[in-house]
Amino acid sequence: MKKIDFHIHTKQTFQDNNGFIFSRQTLKKYVEDRKIDCIAITNHNIFDLIQFNEIRDYLSSICVVLPGIEINVGQNAGHLLCVSSFENLLDFEAKCKKVSAKINSAQDSLNYDELVSIFDDLSKYLWIPHSAKKPRVDMSFLKKMGRNIYCGEVQNVKDFKYYLKDESKPTPLLFSDFRPHEEVKAFPSRQTYIDVNDINISSLQYVLRDKAKVALSKNEGNEKFEVISNLEISTGLNVVLGSRSSGKTYTLDEIYNANDNVKYIEQFSLLEKDPKKADQLFESTLSDEKSNFQKEYLSEFADVLDSIKSIDLEQNERKLEEYLDSLMKCAFENERQDVFSKCALWSEEPFYINNLDNLRKLIGSVMNLLEAKDYRDIIDRHLSKNALIELLSELIFAIRKEQELIKKKTVVNELIQDIKKQLNLSTAATNIVDFDIAKYILDNKKVSIFQNIALSLQKPKTLNESSYNRFKTIISSGPLEQAKDLKDIYKKNLKYADAIKSYRHPYTYLKQLKELDIPSADYYLAFAKISISIKNEYDADLSGGERAEYKLLHEIDSANNYDMLLIDEPESSFDNLFLLKDVNSLIKKLADKMPVIVVTHNSTVGMSIHPDYLIYTKRVIVNGSPIYKRFCGAPSDKELVDISGDTVSTYELTIDSLEAGKEAYLERAESYEKIRN
Amino acid sequence: MKKFEIKDGCVYFLSSNGDFLPIDRLNKSELLYLVNDLIDSDEFVMDEFDDGLIKNAAHKIIYKSIYNKFIELKTNKKAFKEQYNTLFEDALNKYNA
Secondary structure, eight states, X not given: OEEEEEXXXXXXXXXXSSOOOBOHHHHHHHHHHTTOSEEEEEEETBOOHHHHHHHHHHTTTTOEEEEEXXXXXXXXXXXXXXXXXXXXXXXXXXXXXXXXXXXXXXXXXXXXXXXXXXXXXXXXXXXXXXEESSSOOOHHHHHHHGGGOOEEEESSHHHHHHHHHOTTSOEEEEOOOBOOBTTOOSOOOXXXXXXXXXXXXXXXXXXXXXXXXEESSSSSTTSEEEEETTEEEESSEEEEEOXXXXXXXXXXXXXXXXXXXXXXXXXXOOOOSSHHHHHHHHHHXXXXXXXXXXXXXXXXXXXXXXXXXXOOHHHHHHHHHHHHHHHHHHHHTGGGOOTTTTSGGGGOOOOOOOOOHHHHHHHHHHHHHHHOOTTHHHHHHHSOHHHHHHHHHHHHHHHHHHHHHHHHHHHHHHHHHHHHHHHHHHOOSOOOOOOOHHHHHHHHHHHXXXXXXXXXXXXXXXXXXXXXXXXXXXXXXXXXXXXXXXXHHHOSOXXXXXXXXXXXXXXXXXXXXXXXXXXXXXXGGGGOEEEEEEEOTTSOBOOHHHHHHHHHHHHHHHGGGSSEEEEEOGGGGOSOGGGGHHXXXXXXXXXXXXXXXXXXXXXXXXXXXXXXXXXXXXXXXETTEEEEEEEEEOXXXXXXXOTTSOEEEHHHHHHHTOOSOHHHHHHTHHHHHHHHO | OEEEEEEXXXXXXXXTTSOEEEXXXXXXXXXXXXXXXXXHOSOOEEOOOOTTTOOOHHHHHHHHHHHHHHHHHHHTHHHHHHHHHTTTHHHHHHHOO
16 A cells, blocks of 8 residues: 655645745655655645755655646636646646646636646546535536546545545545645644555556545555554544553644644543532533523514614604694694795695515515526426516516605605795794604504513523433523522623513513613513523433533534544543443444544543544653553454554553452453453 | 796696696695606706796795706706616516526
8 A cells, every 4th residue: 555645735825824934854754754655746826846856856765756736726716636747747837837827816716628728638637626625626617527537635534434435425535735844743644545556647547546445544444544653543433541641641632733623522520519619610501502592582582672672652652742732733823824834835744655675575585486596396397487587577667666656755755845844934833743653653563562572571481492312401481580680691780670670561671771781782681581401311400420421422512523532531520430321322423423532541431432442551661761652452452562563461451550449340340351351 | 848837926837637726736746746747758847946036935935946856857867767767677687688
């Protein structure tokens, strides 16, 4: 098997966010350390022949160096690697210069025709698009490339294995995308093994069409991969065993630094002795869950609040009074009518202006139906395109007519306002105040609906019950009862006492809230008390240990979004290790998707998880200095081996690490018997 | 057709039923009718506002506002119409192509 890395950058381009200064010494160390057989130099949209030849000479005795380039292509300026043979370097250089001429920014890209016009015969090169990696090359571009695309670059072990299983996916390749500069601390572990004898473009093209010929490890196929130099571990579940100061943490840190997107669950202890503090700690874990739910549940109410918070019923009443007064006055002062107040326009009300939102939405919906790509066949089956177009045309003409009327009425309204003002300056008669009766009625209606909703929010009810393993999360709502409830919501120290008194009269309550120093966008939180509680399978509150388990379960679950999971000494959080059953099954499920590494100094924990692979760390003193050894193997192996060939018997190590005590040992005696044999 | 006429110191408008009425009888629906006419027909004629010729104070106030507004509209007729005639033009063109 040959190990390859075809995605290496040696030049800084405008696509690199942080500048870097290439160091060929670092590149050499990388190739040596990771024992790579062949690399390709693939810079963004440029190829530097002089630098390439220098690098090739420098690494000539160590590995094969192929020329390449990473090109922006297609609609999303997706990245496409192109690797060429080292025979026709001048020709390749000339072609790459044409690419550089066309691409001057991160958004520029070549379309398929441009690519073909530059490279001519695409089959002479190896093409590797970003596949499960951003920015992806779009599907239509890939389709045009046709038979020239049979492999794709992925970002992690998880996707690599997934691509192998899925027939519709191309052959996966995992590369480093490495930028070797002077200050590099850890070398990336992303390379791929290929079953090929001679490394040249045609043999690579042949081999890469076959998924069976790529692997994450030299001898063990895709069940193992090299997580850091000189350490291959399982792509499933690994347990790192070892006593204290044996180098476990050091190994974990090395793994964390060498890989991207790793979830690291460190040791934590929720076994807080002070019950009040324990409550607080647990509450804060739950508060995120609660506030997310709260926001969603109350969002419609928040909208209602938004639309009524500017309504002032008292002011509306006053305006109504003013209007009626002026009307009466005007009626009684008939003799005061003069040439100005007798003008028709003087007592005119402005035109009511329609709202066209609904019509706009309707037109939008018809356009959606016309433009929809999803479910196109279902739509076409029931609505003919012509009918839709006719509908759209008619609606558009309707809205134009409406808008025309609105514009003309607006002109008239403006004139009325202007003329009235001027006539008023000259007349002796009392002006009738403008009063929007429609708004008055509408406001009253809105407030009464708001009150109904607010009152129903005050009734206690269960909002949501969800199960998570053996835990049940219950979210419920109920009325606020005291000023303290408001303080819990807003956290600030304000005078809540007055407000809470009017809690049962929502409109008055809202007015009181407006007096307080709270942002108006947060008013909606004050109308109901939302609480969250977690119970176990016996409907009881959680004990300290159960809380720790709950927290750990959530942490592990969130690892779904990562590429690798490291868990450091989970037993430190638990009184009773046999509570770990749920934790174990969750870890095993995750290990199906991504590499999981559990570190423990308690072999009971380690073995009860049934790992795929064991790594045993041991500190030995050789000639006065400490050496950290790592022995690896399957749990079923009799012996674990380290890189220098030294061995340790599996039985011995489990006894050595034993810290759980004799009783636990006796309970596990059966499993240990099996190991010993 | 003449829509606004100054005669004997007063201003008269042509109402929707064909009569010439004094401008103090102009209400909002008649005004809307006149706006329609101004925008949609090419023959809208009105007497120029003349401070000296109009004696009725109320008429003077009313006609001054209307005259100025209508002149403005007349000059910007095209832009005014575009405010509604071009709504959703892209969509119409796209689907009727």
